[in-house]
Every structure is written in C-alpha cells, then in structure tokens.
Amino acid sequence: MNFSSARQYFYQEIQQADEHIDLAKAALYIAQEEYPKLDPEEYLNALDTMAWELQERLPDSRYPLRIIQGINQYLYDDLKFSGNKIDYYDPRNSFFNDVIDRRLGIPITLALVYLEVARRIDFPMVGVGMPGHFLIRPDVPDIEIFVDAFNGGEIIFAQDCEERLSQIYQQPVTLQPEFLAVVSNRQFLARMLTNIKFIYLKQQELEKTLAAIERILLLFPNVTLELRDRGLISYQLGNYPQAVDDLQNYLAKVPDAQDASVIRRLLTELGRD
Template sequence: MIYAKYQYPRLDIQDYLMTLDIISQRIKDELGKEVYPLKVIKTINKYLFKELGFKGNKDNYYDPDNSYLNQVIDKKTGIPITLSVIYLEIAKRLDFPMVGIGMPGHFLIRPEFENVGIFVDVFNQGEILFKEDCELKLKEIYQQPITLEEHFLTPVSNQQILGRMLTNLKYIYLNRQEYPKMLRIIELLLQLFPNHPLEIRDRGLLYYQLRQWEKATTDLQLYLSILPTAEDAPTIRQILQQMR
C-alpha cells in the first residue's frame, strides 16, 4: 500500500491496516473453534462478498483506482490481483496462509498447503476452483484451446505480486496518455527491479515522448549496452540518431 501514497499523499496506511484487522477479527469470531480450509474460505467469502459487498470491477476494469489498495477497500471493488491481496492479508491474520498464483491473464490464490488442491478466484466472488477449472478459465479468457502448464499455477512472491500490480498501472497510464504518472510507476518498478532493461528502455522512450532528450539518450544508450542484440535495437538506435 506504500506506493499508493505517491497518488494519495494524505493516505494514512495505518487506518487501512486497522480496517483489515477489524474485518479479520469479525471473520474469526464467525469461524468458531472448528476450523478447516473449506470452512475458512467459505466464511471469508460470506463476510467479504455477501455482507461487505466486495466485488470485481467488471464495468470499469481499467480504472487506475482498481490498482490502489486504499481505493479498493474504500470502494469495495477492484481487479483480480488487488482483491486477491486483500484476501491474502485477511487469511494471514486468520493464521490460514495462502499464496498468490499469477496465472496468465488472471490472478488466483490458494491455501499454502499444496495438498488441499483448491484455488480461489477472488475476482468472481471467491469462486472455488480445482485444477481442471483453471484450465477452463484460461480457455475462457483467451477464447481458444490452451493447455494448462504446471508453471502457470506456481506461487508468486510478494515482490512479483507488487511488480504485476505496478505493471498494470504502468500500461493503464500509458493508454490514458498520463505520462508523468506512468513515469512515476516506472521509477517504482526500477526500485523493485533495479537495472531491469525493459523498464530502463520504457523510461527512455517516455522521456523521448516528453522531449527530455538528455535523459532519453542516457536511458536508451544504457538499454543498448545491456541488450545490444535486442529485437528492437535497430529502432532504438534510430531514435537515438534522431536526437543527435
């Protein structure tokens, strides 16, 4: 949630952490003493989606606010990855650890204990899926037959989750032509993944778009020094030539 302070400087992170604490405590009270995976998931689902009204923002999927956790908590709507992060945080507070699954085109979560064998689609009201359902979900997303490869269901780290959230925002701001905001997100990505060549390239291209020639030249030259035989290297060299 820290990166949200760049967009919302007055954000009080502790307030939102306290909100998650309160939600978790109410779910814990509802759970009682007899606890097992399916009961925990169904109890979280009932409180989060039926009582509080959290839901996937299918009507305005590319609204930047869907990628800021404070806004997702306030509006009770978001995209798969941000809703999943909230769910993961609640599960952690219930001593029921879950992990994120960065499936192509979608984001799921599952209990940390692999032998449970179930996945949760938080974007779709906490729908419970099995491995076969995940393959069907992929076909539905891509509108064509697609084989579910084992690595599609590999858990992702917190760093990877944050990187995916920031990358979503990066492309949202690109499509909205909000270049200063996009630049800020790239800077955050480079803090997360220092010297990542594609982020350096994209920052250079963004500086070029903003007519900041010196900064653009520095980044694009650095990109070529890291990946001199990149597929887009001829195009980058042409841009550098234009700025001379």
Template sequence: MDFPLARQRFYQEIRQPDEAIDLAKAALYLAQEEYPDLDAEEYLNALDTMAAEIKERLPEEAYPLRIIKTINQYLYEDLGYYGNKDSYYEPENSYLNQVIDRRTGIPITLSLVYLEVAKRLDFPMVGVGMPGHFLIRPVIDEMQIFVDPFSQGEVLFAEDCQQRLSEIYGRPIEMRPEFLQPVTAHYFLVRMLNNLKVIYLNQSDIPRSLATIERILLLFPDSPIDQRDRGLLYYQTGRWTEASQDLEDYLLQVPDAQDSTVVRELLRRMGREV
C-alpha cells in the first residue's frame, strides 16, 4: 500500500533519534494528510516570526520568569491565543496549522506552539505529560516551575500541579513523580494522535480513525491496544486478512486481556482458530 506523501514525510522525521525530531515539522506532516495543500514552511516561518518579535521585547536581564512573562504577554494578550474550552473536542484543535490560524487549541497543541517559540529564543523547554492535561517546563537545574499554555501561560509549582490534577478529575488525585517527568518526542506525538483517535472513533469516522492509528503504530509498532483497534476497524470494513493478523498479534502480546474472549470469537468468525 502506498502511503500519502505527508505520511512518508512524517515517517522520515520520526525515524531519527528522538532528540533530533523536529516536533513542529512532524506535527505539520500529520496535518498535511487532512489538509493536503498545507505549506509546512509557511507555518514554520510563522513560528520564526513570533519568536523574532518576542526577542525584540525581551528585557536586557532575561531571567527565566521574565522570558515566560514576555512570551505570555505576546501570545495571549497581543495575539489572543486561548484554550478552546467551549469546543475542546473539535479535531481542528489537534492540528498545528489550525491552532496557529485560529489561535486556539487544546493543552498539548498550545504547548507545542509555546515550546517551538521558546526553542527559537534559545530558552529550552520540555513537555510534561500529566494525566488528563499537558504542561511544559523550562530546562533549568536550579528551579522547577511549570507553565500551563492552556491557561494563558500560568506559572505553576509542583503543589499547584497536584491541585490542577485534582480539579481535572473532580476528586483528590495522588501526585506521582512520573506525572511531572519530561516526555519524549515520540510520546508527545502519540498524545496528539490519541486525541484525534478518540475524536474520530466517537464520530464513527473509520478512514480517519484508521489513518490515525496507523501513524501511532509508526511511532510505537508494538502498541497492543492500537493493534487491536486497527484490527477491529479492519474487521468492520471487511479486510479480514489484515484484521486477523492484528488481532492475533494482540492476543500474542496480551493473552489474558479482558476482551480476549471477544477477540477470539471474532477470529473464529473469520475462520481463524487461535
């Protein structure tokens, strides 16, 4: 099967060592499958321009909190970026080109804009994949602070993250150290794709659901849940050879899965004995 050109570009980007992956390019190649006329360079240039304009406003003594304050004023006050709470589950919120055009998005895509601008200011930051939310933090040894790009760049300490987590889940949640660890580029992209996967599955949009899962499996080929989900979509569309392969691989990886009985029954219907 021939992949679209955008998929090939995405694959070329992610097959590099994790630290060499350009997140903005990878995210734009994801978007190109949905928006074939998208010019990636146009949006990379837009990020360059944002950073250049912020650089002109930085104070002479550019301490971390001053840099964050300057970025926040530019993105949220001058450009009007905001977290899209009213239409959180719109797929557009997960595509970087749409986030830049509409100046709104969800935590992970607003974090991506912020990270890319900060990178261009030589102010390195990393993503923090907190459950149910996404934050970023500066790479600074002497202090640990977090920034919430979905909430106008609010600066948080670890205790604030605990409170934010409990607010999201509506009950007290125990903060674990791993919740505040930096994430890899591969994980960052999978978080973006998982958002789209949930949206498209809920919309019963099988072609887009399949395309999304296929790209997740490019990042993590042995993800059993995604092998299972792709197999189920193949089954629904009558592609039983591919469905059988995926579902058999799923059972090999997770033989005691809670849904193993259902999966085995599907395989029997397709004439496969497990």
C-alpha cells in the first residue's frame, strides 16, 4: 500500500487489537493528512498537561460525580472548551488538533478531549454512539448517567437521551438499547471520519471526501456503502478503473440494493456490467 506518512501512521495504529488503539494518536494522524506539518507529540503533551493540572484540582474523594464536576469545571469554565453551535460544520471542529487549539468542537471531538483527560487521571469513561449526538459515560458499575461533552459536560439520564433524540429528529423517538451502546475504538474513529466525509462531500471537496472514505475502509474493509461511495467519488474524479472495481464489488455483495439499477447503468456507461 502506497500511503502518505500520516496514512501509514494511522494504518499502523489501527492494526493493533481494538483495546490497544490510542484514540488520541489515531485522531491526530487523521488530522495530519489535513495538516502535514502537525506534530502529534505536541498535542499529546498538551493532553498530559491538562490531566496534570486537573489532577491538582480534584478532591481526594474518587466519587464519580465529584470527578465529573471537577473535569467539567476545568475543561469548560477554566479552559473554555465549548460546542461550536454557530458553525457546526466547520471542518476544523472535526480535527483533533484544531479542537485543542481553538477550544471548539462537535460532540465526538469534545468527547475525545474529555475521554483522554479522564483516562490520564485514571477515571474510566467510554464513548456512547447515540444517533445524531455522541455521548460519553463513566465506565463504573451501577452508575447510569451520561455526559454531554458538547453541552458543557451536562449530566443526563436515559430519559433525557430519548428527549434529545426526539429534538434532533423533530419527531417522537422511542429509545432503543442499541442507541446507547458503547462504541469500540474503531467505531469511534469511523464515526469521526464519517463526519469529515460528509462535511467535505457537502463542500464538493472530492479528494478530501475520498481520503475520509479510504480510512473508513481501512478500519472496516467490508462496509458495502463505503465501497459504493468510494466507487462513485472515484468516478467523479475520473479514476474509472477504481470506480468499476468498487461498484462491481458493491453489487456482488448486495445485488438487490435499492440503488442497484442506478449502479448497473453507471457500469454500463463505463463499459462494464
């Protein structure tokens, strides 16, 4: 595989067992494709410094709610991290270095700051892949609370999650257990990259859209919709051999897909059906 150095670092990081993937490093390698001069160590050191400063301020009690309150005060009151509600789809909200520098982000990147600082003070937390709004929660028995890193570390409960989903989708939503499932490290990174993919697709930045798709496929090589999308983007970029290969693979995996007739017409246009 002929990867850029940033892509190679990302690929090497995700070859490990899921629990050993360093999310902060992987997120910085994602950002390094956007910012080739980025030094990941600078930002890893910044996270270490945050954790050290936070540790000095925490109460002796290790009661989870007190620790969460301490993290919230430090990240949101002292450092002024906040959710970017004014320009949510600014690509910088999705790059971990920018989030640390600007103190602005979207739910998943602010969650990553929170998770990484919490990990460094030995307070276990996990990501929760709620549709439309990423959350985190303490990985502690018998404590059923969630933390909304986008909204100042607000502590919420399952009922609040259902109400939030109804607001997001502007219709009543019944909370399903899978909506609050813990995500793996690979799923976390794929969700970050999916955000980047759709931001750049909306802006018609096709090369950058393709780069996001390619990294999703490094994480999950058999995701059929990503194969299709890589094929369609490759077609738009004039890389017809890649387009044909991906679109044929897509149809081989899901011959009865809803868009199968459209894909077959495109392959016919390319002289391959």
